[in-house]
C-alpha cells in the first residue's frame with residue numbers, strides 16, 4: 175500500500191492493473207481511496223499491465239516467459255512426460271528421465287534457445303529450438319519443441335512461448351524452423367498454423383507406432399524472414 179501511495183503521488187503515475195479477480199478488487203479499492211482524497215492520482219494516469227504480464231489478443235495474463243535454466247529441468251521433464259503419456263509428443267510415449275531431458279536440451283543437440291513460462295512461481299510450459307542435424311549444411315534449420323501443461327492450455331501460454339522463441343530465430347541466423355505434430359491432433363495443427371505461422375509441408379505416414387496402431391506425423395515449416 176505504501177509503495178502504491180508513493181507511486182500515485184508521482185505526477186506521471188501509471189496504475190498497474192492486474193488481470194486476476196483479486197487484483198481487480200484491489201485496484202477498485204485504490205480507486206476508491208483516490209476518489210475520497212486519500213490517494214492522489216494524476217490526470218494522465220494510465221491503466222496498463224504490469225511488466226510481469228503479457229497481453230495476447232487484448233487479454234491480460236498473469237504469467238511470464240523467461241529463458242530456461244537447469245533448475246527448471248524437473249518441471250520441464252514432468253510437462254514433457256505428461257504429453258508423452260497422452261501421445262502428444264512425437265519424441266515417443268516413453269517418459270524421459272531428467273538426465274535424458276538434460277541431454278536433449280544441453281548436450282547431444284544442445285538447444286539453440288529455450289524458454290519456460292512461469293505462473294505463480296511454477297513452470298507451466300516450455301519451448302526449445304534444437305538443431306535439425308548437427309551437420310554443416312543443415313545448420314540453418316532447427317526444430318521447435320513446445321509443451322504446455324494440460325491444465326493451463328488455451329490461455330495464450332503456448333503463443334507467448336512460441337512468440338519468444340521465434341523472435342530469436344533471426345538473431346540465431348536461422349533460415350528454416352519446423353515442427354512435427356500428429357495428424358490426428360487438430361489443436362496442435364491449428365495452433366502451429368494460426369498462432370505460430372507454420373504451414374504444412376509434408377506428411378510422414380504411419381511413422382509412429384503405439385499400441386499396435388500406426389500414426390501419421392505432419393511436418394510444418396516456417397521460413398525465417
Ligand SMILES: CC(C)(COP(=O)(O)OP(=O)(O)OC[C@H]1O[C@@H](n2cnc3c(N)ncnc32)[C@H](O)[C@@H]1OP(=O)(O)O)[C@@H](O)C(=O)NCCC(=O)NCCS
Nearest residue numbers: 262320321322327328329330331332333361362364365366
Ligand atoms: C499446442 C499447445 C502448445 C498450445 O498451447 P496453448 O497454451 O493452449 O496455446 P494458446 O492458448 O496460445 O493457443 C491455443 C490455440 O490452440 C488451438 N486449439 C486449442 N484447442 C483446440 C481445439 N480443440 N481445436 C482446434 N484448435 C485448438 C487454437 O489455435 C488456439 O488458438 P486460439 O485460442 O487463438 O483459438 C498445447 O496444446 C500443447 O502443449 N500440446 C501438446 C504438445 C504439442 O502438440 N506441441 C506442438 C505444438 S506446435
